[in-house]
Amino acid sequence: QGARTVSGRVTDQETGQPLPGVAVIVRGTTVGTTTGANGEYTINVPANSNTLVFRFLGYAEVQRAVGNASTIDVALGFDAEQLQEVVVTALGREEEERTLGYATQQVGSEQITQGRERSVANALQGKVAGVNIQSQGGGPGSSTRVVIRGAKSISQSNQALFVIDGIPVDNSSSGTGDNLNAGVDVGNRANDINPDDIESINILKGPAAAALYGARAANGVIMITTKSGKGATKKAEITYLTSYTVEDILRYPELQNRYGQGFFGEPDLLENTSWGPIFTGEVLPWGQIIDNQQRVKPYVALEDNIKEFFDYGYNWTNTVSLSGAAENATYYASYSNTQQEGVVPTTEYSRNSLAIKGTTKLVNKFNSTVSMTYTKSGGDFALTGQGNSVFNQIIQTPRDIPVRELEDLDNPFNDEAGFYSPYTINPYWSLRNQTYENDVDRLFGNITLGYDIMEGLNVTYRIGTDFYTDRRKQFMAIRNVEGQNASNNDNGMYSERQIYYREINSDLIVSYNRDLSEVLTLDVLLGNNINQRENDDLTATADALANNEFRSLSNIIGTPLTTSFRDKRRLVGVYGSAKVGFRNFLWLEVTGRNDWSSTLPIGDNSFFYPSVNVAFDAAEAFGLAENTPINFAKFRANYANVGNDALPYSTRSVFVSGNISDGFAGTDLNFPFAGLPGFEVSNVIGNANLAPENTSSWEVGADMRFFNERLRLDAAYYNSKSTDQIINVPLSFATGFGSAFLNAATIRNEGIELLVGGVPIETNDFSWDISVNFTKNENMVEDVAGDNEISLGGLSSAALVISEGRPYGTFLAEDYLRDPQGRIVVNASTGRPRLSTEQTYQGSIQPDWQGGLVNTFRYKGLRMSIVFDTRQGGKLYSRTRGTQRFAGTAPETLFNDRQPYIIPNSVVQVGTSDEYVENTTPLTNTNLYEYWGNLPEGTNIIDASFTKLREVSVSYRLPASLVERTFFGNIEVGLSGRNLILWTPDENTYIDPEVNSFGNGNLQGYEFSSYPSTRSWGANLRVTF
Template identity: 35%
Template sequence: MKKILLLFVFLAASSWMMAQRTVTGTVTDTGGDPLIGANVIALGTTVGTITDIDGKFTINMPAGNNTIVVSYIGYEDQTIDATGLSNVSIAMHEGTLLEEVVVTALGISRDEKSIGYSVQQISSNSIREANTVSAIDALAGSAAGVQVTSSNGAAGASSRIILRGQTSFNGDNQALIVVDGIRLDNSEFHTERSLGGVSNSNRGIDINPNDIASMSVLKGAAATALYGIEGARGVILITTKKGSKNQPLKVELSSSMGISNVTNITPLQTKYLQGSGGVWQGPDTGQSGSWGPSVDNAYWDGSDYKYDKNGRIIIVEDGVVPTGATKFVPYDNVADFFKTGYAFNNNLAFTGGQKFLGYRLSLGASNNYGITPNNKFDRYNAGLSLEGTGFDNKLTLGSTINYINSGGQRIQQGSNVSGVMLGLLRTPISFDNANGLENAADNVSSYQFPDNTQRNYRGGGGYDNPYWVVNNTPFNDNVNRLFGNISASYTFTPWVKISALFGTDVYTDNRVQRFEIGSRAYPAGRVIEDNYNYKHIDQFYRVSGNGYLNTNFSLGYDAGINLYSESLKNASITGDGLNFFGFPKIGNTSDQASLVSNSQLKTAGVFGTVDFGYKDYLYLTLTGRNDWSSTLINPNAEFDAGAISFFYPSVSLSLDLAEAFKISYLDYCKLRASYAEVGGGAPGAYSTSTAFILPTQNAGTVNDVNDGWTNGIGFPYSGVSGFVYSAVAGNPKLKPSKTKELELGADIRFLNNRVGLDLAYYKRKSIDQIIAINIPYSTGFQRAIVNSGELATVGGEIILSLTPVKTKDFEWNLISNFSKWKTTVESLPEGVNNQYLDGFTGTGVYNIAPLKDEDGNIIEKYEYGQLFGNPFQRVNTSEGTFDPDMPYNPDGALIIDDNPNSASYGFPMADPNQRIIGNPNPDYLLGITNNFSYNNLNLSFLIDIRKGGDIWNGTKG
């Protein structure tokens, strides 16, 4: 019986094997390189396999089935009739699916449908069409949830980039920038911040837009969870252009020019001359006000007058005009000051490759001339990228290196007595800053008398003449920077790939700020030499793999370690009191004071991600990262790794309904959901312990230790330096702030992908904020740094893409990005009513604690960063008066000071109480991009709309 059964099984197996047949083959791209991990299945069955490291496969085809289907991310599916064939060669073609491959955290490329969170990718074409000096500015209006704010219109000015609102109390809410997998420093260091100074560039401006292949905007916590302690602010992933193997030399030359003009000039009154209370008071008096007599009765007398070539101003009230007098015509100082700005961008690139090596060499020059005289910014880039393969494409080696030289001459900004705008806007209509001269910025007589004293509307006092500013208070900077990486990877099988990435970013930033004798900020003159030396090293060591467990289930993983170190050294020397005019150098100053500071930090992280896929329509991704930071180490206690260890998890899910349920009228319909926890950045170096510092400087000459009763002791004393405890107490229990976020979304496309709608909703909380609070002086300190306070953000995004017209020769594409969010202050530390962020000490930008009733219940919450200060008094009583103890009435009539003996006579009176006076946050953001193409001709334009947001006016009129 056993023999008969065995014979039966043998015959059945033989019959089954004879019914099958084996097909082998190779899958490559169009260049002949093997594609590893391509999915190969028999049509209509669950029989399948994946290609190996050489792109080879073997599949046992069921009886009667001769059709093979091959799929690979970024390529069009290929269907092959294998009738009568035992070996096939399949070349995969890049197609429309290539646009659906998205670069995600740590440079991992994934199919768009497998991602369970919002990612928006900006192409190199969009960046090029934006034609901006800074690659960061190219994102304005181009992606939902992205707020790009330029500090001012000066050439080389900084730009801030915020993704989905704020997550931190400390004001550093800008997105992390990553280039080819390596973090890029985007700091904006300030020189002479106390007086406003200039708008320094943040270092993102050093990136050459012409070298960018794509930018991925990672907005949510799930998208950035693999960056752990640095993930809360969002991430901008930049992938640069590379060469391709087996390609002939290709030379690209691009040139562009941009023009900028002032379109909206601040409206100023043109009815009253310099003076006060209707009385004329000219430059000789030093009067600052512009409430003198009316222009209707004003004349020039034609006399010789050093402040005006037309003579002195006289007021004719009896109608009898003196002989030789001419009618006064108001000067338009603002319109005459600004000029047309120009930006010239040129780039030359060489791209190509041999059998085992691809290369790209890029040379760029950007020369920018601002809308104010003598303002310029230049940037010169050189970049080299190499990538080679070996051992049958199992080994890949690559390197990218970039050198940048940038800098120029900058102009003193607004809130600054030596600033351009303060003097420009406050100059009355009766004074000509240009002194009647053409090209006034190039003619010293417009702003300076022969004795080298300043010519301005207040007789040399008050605020600087704008033409004096652009010539006698120059700020020059010069940055030399080198950043790049070296990478290596080896693929053993599709399931095992090891890789290493080593990157660095090194630069020096040398600055010189000069204030000539007679400048209002420093009448005796001042020179500041400020030098920054920055360096960081970023290292990744990883193992990864992916493939199909069977024809239904796919699996991918990536795990590794990240080591990061950073150092910053700042050395500055300030010289006060120039010995003589015309030589603003450190060697020409009477007193010098120097300061050197050093800061270092290190972080280490381990991370991992696992991606599960089911039938190419359902995906689950789990990630985790644990970080350790050196800035959290308590130097006064035994080292405890657990005390500086923080874990950040995420989970995301995506479902393609159109694929799952075969919905014919939908091209694509993905639902997504995610939850993640990320860090807001470790505290700054040396925050966990109380530092020793130099005693407070006294007039910039000696360091004093004062007991409050005597004159104290000046250091150095007998050649010995002295140090004191900082007034800010260190906190050994500090930890990073944490952001928790839930995100839901949908991505729908139909009508052959001519209509697309991407929706996102997110809700997050940022807790354990790092904030400095006042503490009792009895502790021996004035302030302490603590973890306390919470922010909450709720927001949504709508991305609409349309192709209204598409013919053989003409196509019109439209993309609209709508964003709206609200970040509220949920709590501040106990006893803290407001937190100063920026601005003036009296009126500025503050975080305001929620308003509570007597029982401690919250009545009202306020958005992040309110304008807070002393508003004008307005009628808020039935008697037509103002009562500071009554609720403020923003619509009430202004209360005018009617006391003729008061310094503010005739002006609105200030409320003695500080209040919220405005909200600078926009109501929503909207970017609309239109692109028209006709054969080889392309036209595109972008409309960037920011609705709402208050602006504070610092003047009284």
């Protein structure tokens, strides 16, 4: 067929409004045009070409056979679900996905918001390959950790960089510093992002994708593009969205229901353990005698006494947004309010955000974008960890204590003096009198100004800032009673902390693109980046209060302890990239960046790193689309190098204000001492010769689509090696120091990512889209200076360490003493296991693999999405297990019905010889508690595998015929549920293994009497005017 001219009009399927700027391309050629302001186009179709492709950001691509037609009108449907062709890459550039030589994955707004999840990070769970997203607990406002392609750094963050509209924003999470005792998960700063404001998220997975962002992007980037009003019709559109979800606890520990309160098999009304006699059903007194009265109850198990402690929580979100577009301008504005109330009484979180964004294209070749978001967030949190945290107490509660009857604190049997046990405190009292709250005010945004110097040559300047204050208040009431509970008396405590953070980011970018010839295209970019980040942190703590009447630093006794900390770092970078395209099927891009960082030794603070990537579209090159079921076949490969600087102030040794601690909270000796300052030689040796860290990686991958895109496949293999890792290498204390900053570790991550999707059924009314993602990452610490073991933290008896030849984050924990045959060696006189003198490695936190399954069904206006998420392998330390064993509430403590028994297959050492003989000493009723309560900590490390029904959502868009009669533009109703079902291996009868007590830093894998995770379900409504 010969050449001919085709024209037509492209409109929005929903509104019928014309769409300007739509790319119209003749398939298999470089011939293309874009639609004008009225959505119209005219294109010359060369001979032997027969297909037009219509592409527009945020809309599903449409292909039309030309045939003999001279007019082709197309209505594009908005479709975030489909892999989009144009994606946002580093620095906020929009690039055609098929020209990229590295892996990215785009998630549209519908997928992000369908589950009505408050946290942007959580909303991605189960939907992306190569990304490990772990929500750390179920508390309102709790944090989430996002790691792409494995952990690389020991002392610095491993989390992906969050970038909003081209500008990096802070996603740190600073907890309480001491999570063992009264720790609090105060959330991470990505929580400040309102998911409803997001247009799309593109995940740049490897260093190659992110090389232009420099140091911080070695961990990959979560590129968030906010709504702009683009694609909106000229008329203003108002959208109102409301959703209400209810939540309760996802996993309660299993409990024994045979033995009640007591110790050594005997009743004991003071005990908070269940080592008492077997249940009899008799009506017996319980608790203390107060005013010659004592409460009575039947001595029976209360199967749900723990469950009854928890409430239903809820999350109510209301968002109203306004958007519109004019000839050369778009705008978007929104206000959103989220109120969350936790399952633990008194816990809550709220977020209010106000966002505005506007773009203009001015006649004099200028274009500009302004975007700004103000967020106010904060919450009331429950303390976690050991000691008197409610979670610790509630798990120990004897099986016959009616927890709900403890709620009324005015009842003399429940107040501080009258509470039944001196070994613990009333959890309801703790919630009301031991509080932690915070209040965050945050502003982030940027101004971008671009100028088209000439056709293809553009200069853009963008300046952005992100700053917040986080004000925190912790209060612990005075307890002063007489009698048995006097041991819990406390002078009270009050603390205020103010965290201030500010980041400034400036980019000057010159870009140039032109067609070098018929077959060659060129895109060049040069830029300069200046980044400054600073923290300012001030804390005042008083450990004695004047009274409980009000919460202020004026209501204290003595002098408060004040500490302040600040740091500032600067980075200057120059970067460039050049991308050459050949015949619209082969692209080669090289990038380079040089950074100068303030955190490296001055004079030796410059480092350069390059990357190169190739993309080859075989379908285009060989015309496969015409002759085979292969619609698209892209192969990509890349190699990248990314440098990283050090933590501030690592380059020289200092003196630090004297402090010495015994590990208990508030018992330090802290200088000034009686008014006298004291500075000790810091235990850390600074290093004036630090070199930058480096991660080098390579990756190959393919993106293939078949049968008119009914089947999609995206696969990637990557291998990255992070060398010269700057770590605080532990030293023998006998050197006079505890550690030194050295370039001293190498970590390798190697893995595959698979994304397989398809549309098994597609009719006019019905479609089923299925997508499976699979990730396997193998992590190995290949070298650590001097065979050292670096502790990431945790317990001294069950630490998480970095050790050569083992994965990042391996447990090193107490173990049984075993004979050469592996039998447990017990103490001959007690029959209890002996501990091995050396701790052993007991698995790592790294999962073997993880995956997700996303099913989306559509029937007319009805849409349903079901997401499964699984993680297999990896270990977790469960303090709940330890506590339940100690307290005798775990079902396993019923072994042999608590009658005397000899530990199966146990032996006794003969003297100090190598001879072992069979153990004949049974555990008895009197030391069963000691057996279960003193098992080596390593026995509390359990399989962390899980599978979750992560998300189910149903939405229904009312037919246009109905809506037309109203003043609404669109009405959509929906139901959503998250984390509805949890499957775990049999040995985990305790907790949701996703829970981590120590926040979203590098110390993972500890459930330390954490805030339990929740499941939620609810309804939502979206209307537009």
